[in-house]
Amino acid sequence: DAGVIQSPRHEVTEMGQEVTLRCKPISGHDYLFWYRQTMMRGLELLIYFNNNVPIDDSGMPEDRFSAKMPNASFSTLKIQPSEPRDSAVYFCASSWSTTPNRPQYFGPGTRLTVL
């Protein structure tokens, strides 16, 4: 089975540019999570969806960040405009509500560098 797919794997952009990160969850999973990982702050939950509906976006740092899930097999995380402090690795994860304890399955991450 294909795992969680993220694209691009690496992104280098300049301050002020728009950045879009993409995620395809595991087929059949109904929860999708976006995380950010930095050395300073560790792993932070940004937002999560259930059945394509955003449930909790309290971790989204600013209005510059937005996330969508137009269908069960695709989600985007957008940063506009980007800033150097947004440089981090962004992970997408998915899980099944019908699986007890709901372990999450992570994608390989997108390493974002904002110059």
Add this chain to the structure above:
Amino acid sequence: GNSVTQMEGPVTLSEEAFLTINCTYTATGYPSLFWYVQYPGEGLQLLLKATKADDKGSNKGFEATYRKETTSFHLEKGSVQVSDSAVYFCALFSGNTPLVFGKGTRLSVIA
């Protein structure tokens, strides 16, 4: 609220040494507990889990026992290898909320 506290790293061990990474938790109800591992350049992978008190999760030579009386889920391995070098995250699931992760402990194993 729910929270996980794990020992700060980095932890540096010689090959074949014994490993313990401490994890304690605070939770309402009866949480399920997990250890995830993140190898360099990769996402987190589920390593093992335990869903009730006194359960022992095990995988790849790693073990952790769910201790309700001490609210702990310490990760152990009897003989570490260089290939075990990674960041290890303790996590819990309780109620209807997403997994709560600890800050991670970096392990470096030297030959």
